[in-house]
Amino acid sequence: MEKLIITACLTGAEVTREQQPNLPLTPDEIAEAAYQCYLAGASMIHVHARDAEGNPTQDYAVYKEIKEKTAAKCNIIFQPSTGGATWHTPEQRMQPIELNPEMATLSMGTCNFADDVFMNTEANIRIFANRMNELGVKPELECFEKGMIDTAVRMAKKGIIKSPMHFDFVLGVPGAMGGELRDLLYMVESIPAGSTWTVAGVGRYQLPLNIAAIMLGGHARTGFEDNIYYKKGEIATSNAQLVERIARISKEMGREVATPDEARAILGLK
Ligand code: KMH
Ligand code: ZN
Structure with a gap:
């Protein structure tokens, strides 16, 4: 099995x-958290920027600062969000693509997102994908339910999304697909051969789905965006604490953890 x-x-x-007193918010805090996660075994960071008040922002300059401050510490893969917050416009959300990162997220459809709607029309998905293609940014295809995989496959047939594709199954969002093992298995069985995948489980789904991914040959996403607890009733002390646990479990199970450069090779990054 390839490395995790x-x-x-x-x-x-x-x-x-x-909710989470240890949440990194400023570019300095995010870069330091990235470095600690790198030391703990992470090969990639998925980044959302915050403004000076701590509110979500898709501002190019803030993402640039995070990217540069992280790169000064380590060679971890920088993957900005183009999902932003549900209330961001598509134009706002696209800004970090212009940093020409190795990867960026690309959400593959619309779903309810707790009390809000996370809006991703096909027209906008095409616009995001085309710009990523122009710059050679590999999309991580965020799929909140199985229909979003079908959209990705349809767009791949038209050449809008390049193969081999890399998927992130985001499971357990209130309003979209649940995070039971059968949900993950259904998603894994539904992607084209030759694709790679990772899984993000929200809340209590994070740890079991990460462990399932280790066993199934997928990859694992962990951190405060998806879950703020180390275990039930116990707030995690850092993102690195969560990363360290996944790295430890994976190694115990006989699966080595990828360095950033090994992850680049697995994902075919530029
Ligand atoms: N914050 C969510 C509405 C992504 O990063 O690409 C969207 C999200 C997906 O987190
Ligand atoms: Zn995100």
Whole structure:
């Protein structure tokens, strides 16, 4: 089995300091959290920027600062969000693509997102994908339910999305697909041969789905964007604490953890 790529989703757009006192918010804090996760075994960070008040922002300059401050510390793969927060416009959301990162997320459809709607029309998905193609940015295809995989496959047939594709199954979002093992298996069985995949489980689904991914040959995303607890009732002390646990379990199970350069080779990054 190829080595495990651990992605650390450090901040997200929804979590607050009130909920998670150790949440990194400023570019310095996010870069330091990225470095600690790198030391713990992560080869990629999924990044959401925050403004000076701690609110989610898709501002190019803030993402640039995070990217540069992280790169000064380590060679971890920088993957900005183009999902942003549910209330961001498509134009706002696209800004970090212009940093020409190795990867960026690309959400493959619309779903309810707790009390909000996470809107991704096909027209906008095409616009995001075309710009990523122009710059050679590999999309991580965020699929919140199985129909979004079907959309990706349809777009791949038209050449809008390049193969081999890399999927992120985001399971357990209130309003979209659940995060039971059968849900993950259905998603894994539904992607084209030769694709790679990772899984993000929300809340209590994070750890079991990460462990399932280790067993199934997928990859794992962990961090505060998806879950703020180490275990039930115990707030995690850092993103790195969550990464360290996944790295430890994977190695115990006989699966080595990828370095950033090994992850680049697995994912075919530029
Ligand atoms: N914050 C969610 C509405 C992504 O990063 O690409 C969208 C999200 C997906 O987190
Ligand atoms: Zn995200």
